[in-house]
Amino acid sequence: MSEELLKQHRDAIDSIDAQVLKLLNERAEHARTIGEIKGSGVVYRPEREAQVLRRIKDINPGPLPGESVARLFREIMSECLALERPLSIAFLGPEGTFTQQAAVKHFGHAAHTVACASIDEVFRLVESRQLDYAVVPVENSTEGAVGRTLDLLVNTPLKICGEVVLRIHHHLLRKTPDFDGVRRVYSHAQSLAQCHEWLNKNLPADVERVSVASNAEAARLASEDDSFAAIAGQSAAERYSLVKLAENIEDEPNNTTRFLVLGHQDVAPSGQDKTSIVVSAPNRPGAVHSLLAPMAENGVSMTKFESRPSRAGLWDYVFFIDLEGHHGDAALQQALDGLAARAAYVKVLGSYPVAVL
Numbered sequence: 590m591s592e593e594l595l596k597q598h599r600d601a602i603d604s605i606d607a608q609v610l611k612l613l614n615e616r617a618e619h620a621r622t623i624g625e626i627k628g629s630g631v632v633y634r635p636e637r638e639a640q641v642l643r644r645i646k647d648i649n650p651g652p653l654p655g656e657s658v659a660r661l662f663r664e665i666m667s668e669c670l671a672l673e674r675p676l677s678i679a680f681l682g683p684e685g686t687f688t689q690q691a692a693v694k695h696f697g698h699a700a701h702t703v704a705c706a707s708i709d710e711v712f713r714l715v716e717s718r719q720l721d722y723a724v725v726p727v728e729n730s731t732e733g734a735v736g737r738t739l740d741l742l743v744n745t746p747l748k749i750c751g752e753v754v755l756r757i758h759h760h761l762l763r764k765t766p767d768f769d770g771v772r773r774v775y776s777h778a779q780s781l782a783q784c785h786e787w788l789n790k791n792l793p794a795d796v797e798r799v800s801v802a803s804n805a806e807a808a809r810l811a812s813e814d815d816s817f818a819a820i821a822g823q824s825a826a827e828r829y830s831l832v833k834l835a836e837n838i839e840d841e842p843n844n845t846t847r848f849l850v851l852g853h854q855d856v857a858p859s860g861q862d863k864t865s866i867v868v869s870a871p872n873r874p875g876a877v878h879s880l881l882a883p884m885a886e887n888g889v890s891m892t893k894f895e896s897r898p899s900r901a902g903l904w905d906y907v908f909f910i911d912l913e914g915h916h917g918d919a920a921l922q923q924a925l926d927g928l929a930a931r932a933a934y935v936k937v938l939g940s941y942p943v944a945v946l
């Protein structure tokens with residue numbers, strides 16, 4: 590190893606770091622001025638953030654991977670936004686849940702995340718404007734929809750202003766690094782279900798499986814008693830200083846959860862958007878089929894169709910539909926008009942950028 594050559598490269602890095610630092614602060618000054626121009630208006634602009642991140646990925650010359658530079662710029666924008674005004678984000682707690690991981694992935698580390706005891710409380714704190722935005726789970730690739738989130742979306746005045754897609758990795762956690770003496774495994778019911786096959790194969794049949802309110806709560810319990818283990822993610826492991834007895838124990842390797850970001854604003858088009866709606870059909874044969882016609886007629890693609898019993902009547906259903914495009918697009922507007930003429934009820938839950946990270 591040539592010490593001289595090493596020094597040359599380190600000197601070059603020092604000089605580049607000074608330039609990067611100067612440019613970062615110049616960028617921050619522009620953001621601060623933008624904040625002054627916005628005045629008391631909404632500072633967080635999801636469509637602009639999506640455009641910035643997409644552009645960074647597009648123009649990235651490498652060798653850093655596109656995903657990595659996008660993550661770096663996510664943090665840069667998070668700090669710039671905090672100079673305009675720091676954001677407070679309600680998430681389904683406690684600290685260390687996948688929902689908190691999703692909130693940080695979407696808003697970056699400069700946002701202030703606040704743990705809530707239930708999905709209802711997350712909605713309530715943002716509806717009453719005590720906190721700025723909400724992050725709630727809406728569907729998992731193996732377990733399906735999160736019913737409480739869908740139910741609350743029907744009546745909330747909040748709008749969907751973003752989505753977060755998170756790969757879910759579950760680990761078996763314990764205070765000590767071996768399997769001996771584990772009597773009980775705690776986790777959220779959905780996580781126990783997502784690791785069912787692995788547990789059958791790898792743990793003795795007499796180890797009790799106990800569901801608790803969250804994975805983070807499971808990790809907390811495991812940190813208090815060495816005869817307990819927990820199934821939870823990385824952030825819960827770190828938070829409660831637990832050892833990973835086994836990593837990535839989810840049965841489905843592509844296990845993914847989708848989260849929604851909710852706020853009070855209507856988001857402008859970003860160029861690559863989704864629109865979520867909730868619809869109820871009159872209770873007669875062929876009604877659901879007829880609901881889908883306006884989308885086909887206007888060339889609007891559906892990315893999700895989920896039915897859920899309406900809490901208003903015994904046999905009535907509501908349908909949660911995700912469409913490609915923004916509700917301001919002409920084709921989508923026509924499809925929505927056609928739908929309004931056929932459905933008993935239609936509500937646009939929001940148009941928002943397709944997840945970039």
Ligand SMILES: O=C(O)C(=O)C[C@]1(C(=O)O)C=C[C@@H](O)C=C1
Nearest residue numbers: 620623633634637638666669670
């Ligand atoms: O463009 C804006 O409106 C800004 O406030 C700047 C900026 C950024 O850092 O790029 C910061 C926050 C917004 O959510 C979007 C973008």
